[in-house]
Amino acid sequence: MTLPATPAQTIGPFHGTALPFPGGADLAPAGHPQTVTVHGRVLDGDGAPVPDALLEFWQAAPDGSLTGAPGSLRRDGGVFTGFARVPTGGDGRYALRTLVPGGAPYLALCLMVPGLVRHLFTRVYFRFPEGDPLLAALPPDRRATLLAAPEPGPHRSYRFDVRLRGTAETVFLRFGPARP
Amino acid sequence: MALSEASEKSWDEPADRAAAGPLSSRKRPLAPPYVGRIARRPQQPPVPLSLAPGAVELTGPVFGTADVSPSDADLTRQHGGEPLGERITVGGRVLDGRGRPVRGQLVELWQANAAGRYRNRLDRHAAPLDPNFTGAGRALTDDEGRYRFTTVRPGAYPFPSAVHPNAWRPPHLHFSVFGSAFTQRLVTQMYFPGDPLLPYDPIWNSVPDARARERLVAVYDPELNEPEWSLGYRWDIVLDGPDATWTEEGR
Numbered sequence: 321m322t323l324p325a326t327p328a329q330t331i332g333p334f335h336g337t338a339l340p341f342p343g344g345a346d347l348a349p350a351g352h353p354q355t356v357t358v359h360g361r362v363l364d365g366d367g368a369p370v371p372d373a374l375l376e377f378w379q380a381a382p383d384g385s386l387t388g389a390p391g392s393l394r395r396d397g398g399v400f401t402g403f404a405r406v407p408t409g410g411d412g413r414y415a416l417r418t419l420v421p422g423g424a425p426y427l428a429l430c431l432m433v434p435g436l437v438r439h440l441f442t443r444v445y446f447r448f449p450e451g452d453p454l455l456a457a458l459p460p461d462r463r464a465t466l467l468a469a470p471e472p473g474p475h476r477s478y479r480f481d482v483r484l485r486g487t488a489e490t491v492f493l494r495f496g497p498a499r500p
Numbered sequence: 501m502a503l504s505e506a507s508e509k510s511w512d513e514p515a516d517r518a519a520a521g522p523l524s525s526r527k528r529p530l531a532p533p534y535v536g537r538i539a540r541r542p543q544q545p546p547v548p549l550s551l552a553p554g555a556v557e558l559t560g561p562v563f564g565t566a567d568v569s570p571s572d573a574d575l576t577r578q579h580g581g582e583p584l585g586e587r588i589t590v591g592g593r594v595l596d597g598r599g600r601p602v603r604g605q606l607v608e609l610w611q612a613n614a615a616g617r618y619r620n621r622l623d624r625h626a627a628p629l630d631p632n633f634t635g636a637g638r639a640l641t642d643d644e645g646r647y648r649f650t651t652v653r654p655g656a657y658p659f660p661s662a663v664h665p666n667a668w669r670p671p672h673l674h675f676s677v678f679g680s681a682f683t684q685r686l687v688t689q690m691y692f693p694g695d696p697l698l699p700y701d702p703i704w705n706s707v708p709d710a711r712a713r714e715r716l717v718a719v720y721d722p723e724l725n726e727p728e729w730s731l732g733y734r735w736d737i738v739l740d741g742p743d744a745t746w747t748e749e750g751r
Contacts, residue, residue, distance in 0.1 A: 323597050323738045327707045328713050329689040330536065332674060334618040337611030338636035339676060364539040370722075378561055378682045386556060389566030393606075393638070421556075428556045430595030430685050435537030437706045439687055441546075441557070454549050462544075484540050494546035495557060495683045 328438035331374065335432070336407060339374060342380065343395040344405040348417040350397035353384070357477040358427070358444060358468055362408050364378030364469035369412025375482075377404040377416060377444075384422030420446055426466075431482060431496040440494045444468050444480050458491060465490045523746045531664055534702035551683070555687075560682040563640060572640040575609070575651035576632075583633035585652030587730040590718065593645040594677060594737045596684070601645025602670040602739060608676040609649055615656030616671075626659045634664040650730060656697060669708025670697035670704065679738055691717045692733065 330498050335451050348355040362370040373466035380386050381400050388402040396403070406414045421427065427444040455463050465488060482490050535541075551558050576583055590609075594602040612618045612635060615627040619634050635654075639647045653672075659667040673690040691698060698704050698717070707713045715738075724732020 322713065323595060323599055325597060325740045326688060326737045327688065327709075327712045328686055329706065329716070330534070330703060331687050332689075332703075333622050334612075334620045335610060335674065335676075336617070336622075337620045337634070338674070364537075365543075366539050366540075368539070370540065374683070378556065378559075380556060381684070386554075386559040388559070388562045390562055391566040392561060393563065393567035396566075400562060401561065421644040423554075424556055426556065428682050430682065432687055433540055437534065437536050439685065440542070443549055450516070453552075456549070458547065479664045485543055489542055489544050492544070492546045494548045496548050 331432040331434055331439070332439050333372060333434045335374060336372065340405060340407045341393050343397075344392075345414070345416050346395060346397075347379075347400065347402070347404040349400060349418060351473075352373075352419065354419050355417050355476070356420055357415055357417050357475065359413065359477065360479050360481040361412040362414065362431070362433070362482045363412060363444065363484065365483075365489075367486075369410075370433060370484065371408055371410045371412055372407045372434050373412075375406045375408070375414055375416075376430040377406070377427045377431070378402060378430075379417070379418065379427040380421035380423045382419045382422050386423075399425070424452075425449055429482075430434055433484065440484075441495070442466065442482070442490055446478065454493075461488075462470075462491050464488075473496075505732075527698065528681070529705040530699045531667060531702050531705055532587040533708070534704040535706065535749075537626065557682045560680060560684070561606075562604070562676060563678070564604065565640075566636045568606065568640050573637050573647075573649050574633065575611075575637045575649065578634050579632040579649075581632040582631050583613065583652050585630075585633075585655075587650070588653050589648065589650050589724050589726055589730045589732045590673065590735060591646065591648035591724050591732070592718075592734050592736040592741065594641050594647060594679075595645055596679065596739055602641055602677075602679050602684075603643050604646060605638045605641050605678045606676075607641060607647040607678075608637070609639075609651070610655060610674045611651065611656040614652050614655050616657035627655065642698065648724075650726075653692070653731075656720070659702070661702075667700065667702055668697055670695045670701050673705075675737070679737065686737070686739055688737075690735050691715060693719055695715055727747070 392401040392403040431440040468480040617627040718733040718735035721734035
């Protein structure tokens with residue numbers, strides 16, 4: 321039996337009072353010494369900031385496990401749930417505080433933007449691993465849009481901008497059937 | 501102007517594609533479909549990716565009673581008094597493409613109040629706010645994949661733009677749903693049966709396939725009525741497998 325899927329629709333402009341939750345960006349347990357910050361801007365094809373986007377991150381724990389844990393919506397500050405939800409601010413900026421995943425070194429990112437008829441998927445890589453089939457299939461300039469760039473300084477921070485359109489447009493993904 | 505964005509005439513730009521798929525005369529679109537804001541729409545096609553077993557996106561976040569209380573699903577009990585409007589119960593099942601229930605997952609809902617106004621600073625529609633209604637709720641699916649909300653039926657509101665100067669949004673509920681895999685993430689909208697505004701709605705018509713559009717419309721289900729309390733609407737949600745997130749957008 322195959323059921324036809326429910327189609328997606330635009331998130332619309334009024335999600336901001338419903339979906340974001342306190343501590344949504346604080347995926348790393350409070351005060352964790354290995355906390356890293358991933359931050360950047362969401363920009364449109366004119367280079368204008370997108371102030372009303374919602375970013376959702378899903379990732380492995382530092383030990384590589386992908387089981388996740390409940391408690392994202394009411395964080396107790398101690399559990400690594402693997403899930404974060406971060407709205408952009410008026411200048412299109414977002415900031416995520418997390419731990420670098422074990423196993424595959426990337427964050428899965430689902431981006432919801434008013435003015436798009438559906439959501440977008442991409443990945444945020446901390447480094448490019450050898451033999452990654454997605455990265456191998458991309459020309460270098462496109463591949464570069466998926467890398468979170470480490471920033472100089474005492475804080476462990478990475479810069480990751482999302483460009484929805486135009487020059488240096490971020491690579492967005494369409495997931496195909498799982499390989500046997 | 502109902503929406504600040506609409507006043508900038510940037511909400512919506514001319515359609516650059518025709519609606520596709522077989523259309524019944526009853527549900528033939530009477531308005532060009534919403535195509536969104538061009539400046540935000542990627543030009544490059546999405547890159548196809550076959551996920552290997554163990555890929556991050558084949559798993560997803562988990563939620564539980566730490567995240568959601570049963571009372572979060574009753575939008576009529578979030579303030580000191582009763583909200584205005586027609587009280588409704590909206591329920592159904594969240595299933596995957598094989599008909600299996602999606603268990604223990606998060607379903608989120610947000611909506612306008614009975615007068616067609618969102619409690620959101622971006623909403624400038626000249627309709628009253630309701631001090632007893634926020635318009636946001638959360639629920640977890642049970643072991644059969646069932647969810648259930650109590651709320652009020654939202655009102656219609658104007659949605660003007662350069663392309664659609666006389667557009668009104670039909671009453672609708674926004675839904676956010678998680679599956680067992682991150683690839684199944686879904687954000688969409690639910691509509692009410694028999695609504696004469698539907699064929700004129702650019703957003704509803706942004707789904708090109710008529711049969712797929714119909715899947716966004718709930719059915720009135722007396723079995724879901726709370727006796728002498730609320731009217732019941734049933735709406736089942738089917739999440740994509742990882743093999744159908746984009747190419748079949750028009751379904």
